[in-house]
Amino acid sequence: MHTAKSSLKHIAIGSLGVALLTFVSFQMGMDLASAIPLYLCLVVLLSLIGDFGSSLFVAALSAGCLDFFFTRPLFSLYINNPRSVLALVAFALTSLVITKLVSQVRKEGISARMQKDRLDRLYHLAEGLLHLDAEAAAGRTFLDPFQRLFFVTAICIFDAEAGVPRIIGDAEPGLADKTRDAYIRGAGMDEAESGISVRCTRFGARLKGAIGFQGLKDPAETATALAALTTTFLERTNAFRQASAAAAAEQAEVYRSAVLDALAHEFKTPLATILAAAGGLREAGPLDAAQVEMAETVESEAARLGSLTSRLLRTARLEKEDIKPRMELTDVGLLVSRIARQYGERSPDRRIIADRDDCIETLADAELLRLAVSQLVENACKYSELGSTVSLKIERQGDFVAIQVSNDGSSIPPNERRQVFERFYRGARARQSTSGSGLGLYVARKIALAHGGSLELETRGGAECNVVFSLKLPSTKTEVHHDIHHVVGGRVAAK
Amino acid sequence: MISTTLLEAGLQPSSVLIVDDETTLRKALRTSLIASGFEVQEARSGEEALDTLQRHLFDLVLLDINMPGISGIDACRRIRGISPQAGIVMVTVRDLEDDKVRALEAGADDYITKPFKLRELTARLRAVLRRTRIQSPAETSVLEAGALRMDVERRLLWRGDQEIHLSPKEFELLAFMMKNAGAPLTHVKLLRSIWGIEYGGELEYLRSYVRMLRKKIEDNPAQPQYILTEPWVGYRFRNPSDPDSPSVPAEDE
Numbered sequence: 063m064h065t066a067k068s069s070l071k072h073i074a075i076g077s078l079g080v081a082l083l084t085f086v087s088f089q090m091g092m093d094l095a096s097a098i099p100l101y102l103c104l105v106v107l108l109s110l111i112g113d114f115g116s117s118l119f120v121a122a123l124s125a126g127c128l129d130f131f132f133t134r135p136l137f138s139l140y141i142n143n144p145r146s147v148l149a150l151v152a153f154a155l156t157s158l159v160i161t162k163l164v165s166q167v168r169k170e171g172i173s174a175r176m177q178k179d180r181l182d183r184l185y186h187l188a189e190g191l192l193h194l195d196a197e198a199a200a201g202r203t204f205l206d207p208f209q210r211l212f213f214v215t216a217i218c219i220f221d222a223e224a225g226v227p228r229i230i231g232d233a234e235p236g237l238a239d240k241t242r243d244a245y246i247r248g249a250g251m252d253e254a255e256s257g258i259s260v261r262c263t264r265f266g267a268r269l270k271g272a273i274g275f276q277g278l279k280d281p282a283e284t285a286t287a288l289a290a291l292t293t294t295f296l297e298r299t300n301a302f303r304q305a306s307a308a309a310a311a312e313q314a315e316v317y318r319s320a321v322l323d324a325l326a327h328e329f330k331t332p333l334a335t336i337l338a339a340a341g342g343l344r345e346a347g348p349l350d351a352a353q354v355e356m357a358e359t360v361e362s363e364a365a366r367l368g369s370l371t372s373r374l375l376r377t378a379r380l381e382k383e384d385i386k387p388r389m390e391l392t393d394v395g396l397l398v399s400r401i402a403r404q405y406g407e408r409s410p411d412r413r414i415i416a417d418r419d420d421c422i423e424t425l426a427d428a429e430l431l432r433l434a435v436s437q438l439v440e441n442a443c444k445y446s447e448l449g450s451t452v453s454l455k456i457e458r459q460g461d462f463v464a465i466q467v468s469n470d471g472s473s474i475p476p477n478e479r480r481q482v483f484e485r486f487y488r489g490a491r492a493r494q495s496t497s498g499s500g501l502g503l504y505v506a507r508k509i510a511l512a513h514g515g516s517l518e519l520e521t522r523g524g525a526e527c528n529v530v531f532s533l534k535l536p537s538t539k540t541e542v543h544h545d546i547h548h549v550v551g552g553r554v555a556a557k
Numbered sequence: 558m559i560s561t562t563l564l565e566a567g568l569q570p571s572s573v574l575i576v577d578d579e580t581t582l583r584k585a586l587r588t589s590l591i592a593s594g595f596e597v598q599e600a601r602s603g604e605e606a607l608d609t610l611q612r613h614l615f616d617l618v619l620l621d622i623n624m625p626g627i628s629g630i631d632a633c634r635r636i637r638g639i640s641p642q643a644g645i646v647m648v649t650v651r652d653l654e655d656d657k658v659r660a661l662e663a664g665a666d667d668y669i670t671k672p673f674k675l676r677e678l679t680a681r682l683r684a685v686l687r688r689t690r691i692q693s694p695a696e697t698s699v700l701e702a703g704a705l706r707m708d709v710e711r712r713l714l715w716r717g718d719q720e721i722h723l724s725p726k727e728f729e730l731l732a733f734m735m736k737n738a739g740a741p742l743t744h745v746k747l748l749r750s751i752w753g754i755e756y757g758g759e760l761e762y763l764r765s766y767v768r769m770l771r772k773k774i775e776d777n778p779a780q781p782q783y784i785l786t787e788p789w790v791g792y793r794f795r796n797p798s799d800p801d802s803p804s805v806p807a808e809d810e
Binding site: 330331332333334335336337338339340341342343344345346347361364365368372388389390391392393396397421423428429 | 579581582585586588589590592593648650670671672673674675676678760764767768771777778779780786788789
């Protein structure tokens with residue numbers, strides 16, 4: 063609209079100019095040769111302010127006036143002199159070329175100005191985003207620079223890994239769907255009527271997600287750049303978050319090691335003293351039955367504290383070091399049922415059931431395996447309601463012996479499932495309800511891996527599914543005879 | 558108070574030197590060991606222990622591994638020089654490998670890990686005492702432990718009435734273990750004693766042989782009664798007839 067109006071204005075100004083020039087030149091009695099340069103000047107001047115269309119009109123009008131008022135026969139468009147025809151054609155061509163060139167230069171100037179303006183805004187946006195801290199990335203502050211500089215009213219960020227679109231600002235209903243659709247199609251889109259533009263984001267060649275903008279002006283030129291900037295910013299805040307988490311974990315590790323060392327050296331001597339004193343009390347006697355019982359309680363509880371300390375220390379050490387299992391033929395069934403019995407005695411509020419086939423033997427480091435399975439049972443007890451059942455199941459699964467530990471009625475939210483095996487990770491609910499080091503599952507898994515097996519979290523049932531930890535060990539089918547080494551000439555030779 | 562069993566047996570109470578820098582632990586151990594029938598003296602450091610040992614003879618030394626001044630390991634080595642007849646039990650703190658192996662290599666007869674129950678300690682002290690006293694020159698040709706009977710000269714082994722066939726190396730290994738019943742035997746010590754001085758790192762050989770032996774002599778090889786695994790250290794042969802033999806599965810919490 064705007065351009066049509068200004069073209070009309072230019073045509074009006076041009077026509078007025080031509081009329082004025084024609085009147086003055088005619089009054090002065092000029093001939094064609096003197097009039098042509100004047101008209102040419104006018105056409106050039108007008109093309110400087112007008113667009114190509116209006117300039118072309120002015121040039122045509124000028125040619126008409128030159129023919130009508132200055133070419134014989136006067137007051138007619140008929141030309142009888144071929145030289146005049148030539149002069150007029152030359153005039154028309156010259157003005158056409160000039161008009162074309164000038165308007166092209168003008169257009170490029172305008173586009174360069176716009177380009178510069180866009181770049182300026184992008185620069186300011188980048189600057190604005192750089193000043194945002196990681197916390198703001200999730201909030202409305204993130205939208206502010208987009209709104210201020212590009213009139214964006216809402217942004218939708220769809221990360222394929224998270225699977226859920228995140229919307230910042232007041233979005234129209236269609237924004238999230240359109241963003242996800244664009245990701246699925248693998249191509250961006252611009253929609254004029256809804257004002258929504260979507261661009262896919264990539265990490266290298268891999269499609270990573272999509273970003274949708276609502277209300278973005280000239281999306282063709284800016285949407286891609288904005289999407290790239292947004293992605294970079296999000297990656298940066300992510301990296302920052304991970305880096306600070308890593309730094310915190312490192313710090314925590316230093317601290318934990320110090321605490322554990324203190325446990326090793328500072329706790330054990332007092333515990334040994336208590337045990338020696340309680341034992342001595344009993345030996346020194348004579349004590350009555352109740353006194354003997356109390357002395358024995360002191361002794362057994364102090365011993366329990368001692369072995370808890372030892373286990374914590376061992377876990378901490380296994381966490382730090384490479385695990386080298388010392389394989390021996392182990393009756394896994396027996397080991398597991400012993401653990402079940404042990405925990406059954408210790409937690410009378412829960413039912414602990416061990417279910418196994420006959421004797422299942424395999425090569426394993428019994429010490430380490432006991433530590434890993436105990437950890438799973440302890441967790442199953444810790445994170446279940448009073449009165450619930452913890453079951454241990456052992457079965458052969460192909461080339462593996464699987465030990466499955468599950469409890470009824472506890473679940474792990476899907477977003478925490480991947481993290482439970484991470485070092486020092488403790489679920490949101492775990493942190494609220496019980497104590498723990500956040501090392502147990504990490505170490506249990508490390509033990510399973512060191513055996514050439516695995517430890518995985520499986521879920522069963524619907525939404526309120528049971529949590530099943532499945533520890534698999536490679537099963538040794540061959541008779542032990544086969545890996546015995548033969549004695550050759552008094553020396554041992556490996557097969 | 559002196560334990561009645563010792564009085565009945567008409568034996569002199571055994572003398573123990575407790576070497577520990579922790580005063581309260583030393584006092585508690587002293588009182589408790591006296592109540593259990595031992596004669597006790599104390600030393601606050603390795604230096605003091607060496608000094609005392611140069612002047613008095615002791616049957617047993619209970620030696621803490623972590624002490625200021627000369628370390629428990631150094632002290633152990635020097636005590637072996639001064640007082641070869643004394644049984645040495647080292648008190649370790651760390652549960653895993655190193656300290657225990659180092660203690661045994663330095664000449665300790667056994668170790669016990671802090672914290673320990675008094676009964677465990679007295680059983681271990683008595684077992685060490687018996688072993689050090691039995692170091693008799695007369696080699697017995699028949700070894701017995703529980704249902705096992707071994708004729709060393711004729712190289713025969715019976716479990717109850719049943720004769721068990723062992724390969725020559727299996728026999729040597731079992732004989733060595735039975736002769737050292739009750740004592741912790743490091744992997745290296747076993748390998749060198751049976752296979753030769755150039756061995757030491759070939760744990761897999763040893764494990765294979767122990768697996769085989771267990772299959773042959775144990776009722777349930779997965780729950781051994783005779784050849785017990787000392788985690789990270791080696792093995793210990795248990796004689797079920799010995800009242801001070803270690804409790805069977807060294808069950809961890």
